[in-house]
Amino acid sequence: MKNQLNVNLIFLVVFSIFSFNATIGFAQKTKKNKVRIKAQVVTITDGEIYFDIKASSKIKRRNMPLIDKQLTIYNVFNNEKVSLVKIKTNTSGAYKFRLKNIDLLTADSTTNKYNIVFAFKGDTAFKKASKSISFKSARINAKLITKDSINFIKATLLDVNSGNPIPNELLKVQVQRLFKPLTISKELTYTDENGTIIVPIEKGIPGVNGNLTFETVLEANDEYGTVKALVSAPIGKPIVDESTFDQRTLWSPRNKTPLFILIFPNLLIFGIWGLIIYLITNLFKITKS
Numbered sequence: 243m244k245n246q247l248n249v250n251l252i253f254l255v256v257f258s259i260f261s262f263n264a265t266i267g268f269a270q271k272t273k274k275n276k277v278r279i280k281a282q283v284v285t286i287t288d289g290e291i292y293f294d295i296k297a298s299s300k301i302k303r304r305n306m307p308l309i310d311k312q313l314t315i316y317n318v319f320n321n322e323k324v325s326l327v328k329i330k331t332n333t334s335g336a337y338k339f340r341l342k343n344i345d346l347l348t349a350d351s352t353t354n355k356y357n358i359v360f361a362f363k364g365d366t367a368f369k370k371a372s373k374s375i376s377f378k379s380a381r382i383n384a385k386l387i388t389k390d391s392i393n394f395i396k397a398t399l400l401d402v403n404s405g406n407p408i409p410n411e412l413l414k415v416q417v418q419r420l421f422k423p424l425t426i427s428k429e430l431t432y433t434d435e436n437g438t439i440i441v442p443i444e445k446g447i448p449g450v451n452g453n454l455t456f457e458t459v460l461e462a463n464d465e466y467g468t469v470k471a472l473v474s475a476p477i478g479k480p481i482v483d484e485s486t487f488d489q490r491t492l493w494s495p496r497n498k499t500p501l502f503i504l505i506f507p508n509l510l511i512f513g514i515w516g517l518i519i520y521l522i523t524n525l526f527k528i529t530k531s
Contacts, residue, residue: 274364275299277308279373281360283467285344287381292340295360297331299368307335311362315339318357318374319350344379354378354403375467379403382413382471384458393443393477397458399433399469407437411460415441418455418472426456449478 280296293315297308308331315326329337341347347356355376364370379402387394395415399408411433416423426447431439439458447454453476460469490500 274367274369275301277362277364277368277371279313279360279362279371281358281373281375282462283358283375283377285380285467285469287383287469287471289472290340290342291344291347292338293358293360294336294338295329295331296334296336297362297371298335307331307333308362308368309333309335311335311365311368313337314361314363316359316361317347318359319348320352323359324348349379349403377467378465380408380460380463380466380469382458382460382469384456384471384473386456386473386475386477387440393475395441395443395456395458395473397439397441397471399437399460407433407435408466409433409435409437411437411463413439414459414461415439416457416459417447417449418457423457443477445479447478448481449476450481452476452478452480454478 277297277299280298282294283291284294285291295313297311297313298305299308300306310333311331312328313331314328317324317326327339329339331337344356347358349356353376355378357374357376359372359374361372362368362370381400381402382397383400384395384397387396397413397415399411399413400406401408409432413427413431413433414425415427415431416425424447426443427439427441431441433439443456453474456473456475458471458473460466462468490498
């Protein structure tokens with residue numbers, strides 16, 4: 243009897259351990275990873291508005307991009323939720339959603355803010371997640387002025403809804419470059435009571451054919467997001483575009499392949515085939531004779 247009890251007890255312990263391990267293993271297999279969505283809005287004055295979106299997940303202590311995942315973008319206003327578009331992230335887990343102008347969005351009537359939600363519904367490997375941003379519409383009126391032979395960028399930051407200037411905000415003036423803009427406002431330039439800054443432009447800034455494009459930027463503001471204004475002017479130091487992209491070089495497009503690469507390999511190919519045909523012809527002559 244005692245032996246029977248011991249056997250039963252051992253059986254129960256082994257069964258409990260097995261069940262516990264199976265439960266833990268199943269839980270680990272079905273555990274979903276959390277998703278993090280980042281989003282920011284960029285408004286180009288008198289131009290487009292776009293949202294930079296990025297989704298990622300921490301897997302085995304590493305932040306990994308969410309590749310080829312569908313997100314839905316909503317415009318929320320007055321207790322309504324309107325779907326704008328469904329997008330898919332790229333190989334970097336990112337997507338840039340563009341709108342021609344802000345009139346395609348509807349602001350909440352109580353706050354005059356645009357409320358945008360980016361939602362991921364989840365799948366077998368990742369939990370559902372969402373990110374919401376709210377911002378007001380602002381614009382930057384920027385222009386080039388000249389005083390005493392010195393060029394300046396004069397810019398005024400305005401709230402679009404009220405039309406009032408926005409004081410005490412940091413604006414940055416920079417020149418567009420291929421990889422990263424060149425900042426020319428070396429000191430911190432805050433808007434005055436009229437929402438205005440005036441930044442001098444150094445002479446001798448190089449530009450193709452002397453053309454420069456200046457950006458005046460309100461960057462990652464809590465109330466308005468990122469706002470930009472562009473001003474182009476031929477006031478730079480002319481430089482010659484020495485790019486050989488359209489010439490016959492190794493790094494050019496396929497239709498611009500260097501001639502010696504086209505001619506020499508083709509001569510080799512025709513020569514080898516000619517030799518093969520000549521040998522085959524002689525073999526036929528030998529067999530016939």
